Amino acid sequence: MNPKKYLTLTRMGIMESLQFRMSTVIIFVGNLLYLIVVYFLWKAIYASSGQEVVNGMTFSDTLIYLVLATALFNFMEMYTVWQIGRAIQSGSIVLYLLKPMEIRRYIFMEYSGNFIVNFFATLFPTFIVVNIVTHGAVPLGLNLLYFVVSVVIAVMINYNIDFFVGTICLYTESIWGINIMKQVIVLLLSGATIPLAFFPESIRNIVNWLPFQSIYNTPLTLLLGKTADIKDVAVILGTQLFWFLATYAVSKLFWKISLPQITVNGG
Amino acid sequence: MAPVIDIKNITKEFKVLNRREGLAGSIKDLFSRDYKIVKAVDNITMSIEQGEIVGYLGPNGAGKSTTIKMMTGVLEPTSGEILVNGKLPYKNRSKNAQNIGVVFGQRSQLWWALPLVESFKLLKDIYQISDEQYDSMMKLYQSLVDIEPLLHKPVRQMSLGQRTLSDILAAFLHDPKIVFLDEPTIGLDVSMKAKIRTLIHALNKEKNTTVILTTHDMGDVDALCRRIVIIDKGKMLYDNDISHLKGFFGSYRTLKIRVDGDLRKESEVIAKEFPALKVGADEEWISVLVDEEKISVMDVLTKLQKERRIRDMQLEEISTEDVIKKIYEEGVE
Numbered sequence: 001m002n003p004k005k006y007l008t009l010t011r012m013g014i015m016e017s018l019q020f021r022m023s024t025v026i027i028f029v030g031n032l033l034y035l036i037v038v039y040f041l042w043k044a045i046y047a048s049s050g051q052e053v054v055n056g057m058t059f060s061d062t063l064i065y066l067v068l069a070t071a072l073f074n075f076m077e078m079y080t081v082w083q084i085g086r087a088i089q090s091g092s093i094v095l096y097l098l099k100p101m102e103i104r105r106y107i108f109m110e111y112s113g114n115f116i117v118n119f120f121a122t123l124f125p126t127f128i129v130v131n132i133v134t135h136g137a138v139p140l141g142l143n144l145l146y147f148v149v150s151v152v153i154a155v156m157i158n159y160n161i162d163f164f165v166g167t168i169c170l171y172t173e174s175i176w177g178i179n180i181m182k183q184v185i186v187l188l189l190s191g192a193t194i195p196l197a198f199f200p201e202s203i204r205n206i207v208n209w210l211p212f213q214s215i216y217n218t219p220l221t222l223l224l225g226k227t228a229d230i231k232d233v234a235v236i237l238g239t240q241l242f243w244f245l246a247t248y249a250v251s252k253l254f255w256k257i258s259l260p261q262i263t264v265n266g267g
Numbered sequence: 268m269a270p271v272i273d274i275k276n277i278t279k280e281f282k283v284l285n286r287r288e289g290l291a292g293s294i295k296d297l298f299s300r301d302y303k304i305v306k307a308v309d310n311i312t313m314s315i316e317q318g319e320i321v322g323y324l325g326p327n328g329a330g331k332s333t334t335i336k337m338m339t340g341v342l343e344p345t346s347g348e349i350l351v352n353g354k355l356p357y358k359n360r361s362k363n364a365q366n367i368g369v370v371f372g373q374r375s376q377l378w379w380a381l382p383l384v385e386s387f388k389l390l391k392d393i394y395q396i397s398d399e400q401y402d403s404m405m406k407l408y409q410s411l412v413d414i415e416p417l418l419h420k421p422v423r424q425m426s427l428g429q430r431t432l433s434d435i436l437a438a439f440l441h442d443p444k445i446v447f448l449d450e451p452t453i454g455l456d457v458s459m460k461a462k463i464r465t466l467i468h469a470l471n472k473e474k475n476t477t478v479i480l481t482t483h484d485m486g487d488v489d490a491l492c493r494r495i496v497i498i499d500k501g502k503m504l505y506d507n508d509i510s511h512l513k514g515f516f517g518s519y520r521t522l523k524i525r526v527d528g529d530l531r532k533e534s535e536v537i538a539k540e541f542p543a544l545k546v547g548a549d550e551e552w553i554s555v556l557v558d559e560e561k562i563s564v565m566d567v568l569t570k571l572q573k574e575r576r577i578r579d580m581q582l583e584e585i586s587t588e589d590v591i592k593k594i595y596e597e598g599v600e
Contacts, residue, residue, distance in 0.1 A: 002395065004392050005392055005393050005395065008388070008389050008392035008393065009389065009393070012378060012381065012385060012389050015381055015385065016378060016380050016381055019380040019381070019421075020380070090374070091374070092371075092374045094336070094339075094341050094369075094371065094374075095369070095371070095374060095376050097340075097341050097360060098339055098340075098341065098360070098364050098367070098369055099361075099364060099393065100361050100362070100364040100365045100393060100394060101361065101393060102361065260343075262341065262342075
């Protein structure tokens with residue numbers, strides 16, 4: 001394995017995403033609007049409950065969580081479903097298949113440059129701003145290291161799920177509905193739109209057994225320093241790693257059995 | 268030497284759902300198991316040597332792309348044998364990719380937003396091209412086309428012609444044994460077409476690359492290919508030198524003359540003089556289709572001249588385009 005072969009794709013990705021400066025600005029504005037909505041929505045929720053602490057979280061806890069979740073979403077969202085879906089529809093999937101590199105790796109590496117740009121453009125600044133505004137709501141310690149490790153695994157779980165859903169496009173030949181469905185399921189069940197603490201007990205139990213909470217809930221919990229015990233951290237990261245391996249295996253297998261849709265039945 | 272592409276009796280079948288009409292039909296289709304088998308490629312055999320440029324022709328939907336996809340390893344044949352560089356292409360797709368280059372007409376593999384040179388550098392790394400090979404390739408490209416201004420231009424700002432040119436250069440960059448060009452000159456102006464033909468010809472000469480060219484432009488075929496393969500409805504119609512092709516329908520030439528008086532009446536007189544020939548007339552010309560195996564054009568002209576004053580004349584060779592059109596319409600006898 002030659003790392004240069006892969007890193008060159010990362011480099012291209014960075015260069016390409018820097019070409020689209022305006023889109024960064026627009027995403028920034030869009031997020032700001034979203035966060036304003038989130039702020040007033042949760043303010044209303046807390047006001048109507050009449051309590052300071054709901055489900056173990058204060059208003060500012062919830063808000064910090066959701067702001068960071070939004071930043072994390074913008075960092076992690078790869079639009080892989082669209083990319084695979086469109087490649088299938090237009091037939092340009094052939095060009096991917098004819099690269100001297102496995103398609104899963106190629107598409108991931110092709111996007112990887114955006115992670116680096118997004119980190120400096122959204123995730124890191126959000127983190128700084130949150131910490132300044134809240135006078136240090138996020139502890140600065142080992143939790144940052146756990147967070148980084150956890151995000152790396154989360155990114156890959158997210159990619160595996162995206163690739164799995166993208167593969168479904170081979171059968172359906174449509175992208176929009178499938179992508180929306182995926183997005184709703186992932187964002188809801190991962191705790192990206194509503195903190196998992198707010199879920200009813202029974203649903204929470206189910207969610208805990210699904211891979212989605214590993215994408216947003218796990219890294220954010222680690223970041224906010226709610227788990228200090230090293231044993232707990234190991235269990236959490238271990239679970240995440242398990243989900244990475246499981247989603248990797250499933251999505252790889254699904255692609256393998258679906259590829260004949262192209263190679264046998266034609267694109 | 269073993270051929271680079273060796274195909275024996277390959278057939279490719281697709282399962283297609285029989286679709287019904289109307290809304291009710293569409294709803295029924297959701298549950299339908301009513302498939303029909305379509306043979307896109309039907310029992311084709313051919314072998315292609317290193318360094319050949321083969322024109323792969325056929326009307327739309329003849330099965331050309333399907334064959335090409337099987338050669339590149341994207342499609343697996345339903346039956347038959349296919350060997351590319353001595354290997355099964357669909358089993359070794361990633362390895363096979365190292366030895367082939369592709370240009371699919373309107374699909375570009377170049378990075379849209381970045382200058383061309385970045386795409387080249389990427390290809391250099393993913394195909395693991397050595398610095399020396401890359402430099403020598405660049406030198407070769409520079410000697411063939413004025414590539415310098417293109418290299419620093421973002422691909423999205425290029426004209427279609429420049430982009431196609433760049434895509435062809437990109438496909439040859441890793442010095443593959445075989446390059447597949449699928450309608451490379453589609454939508455280009457005459458001068459760009461000529462430029463691209465010269466480029467393909469030069470690259471083939473210089474690198475001894477096998478080129479499989481599918482096209483609907485007979486100009487491409489005349490300029491580049493010595494050998495052509497024609498398929499229609501999945502079946503092979505013709506596989507031979509292009510020079511044989513014209514002989515296929517006898518050595519026909521069209522003699523066109525202009526005389527005084529009414530051309531239509533005159534053409535009827537001529538038709539009586541030469542009962543064996545096909546004579547027609549339009550506003551400007553009387554045209555006589557001469558089969559040179561039976562009578563020479565000169566003889567016909569001499570005879571015609573004895574009876575009347577010829578004010579103007581033209582001699583037309585039957586073009587590749589005419590022959591191909593005839594094959595598409597009538598098949599090969």
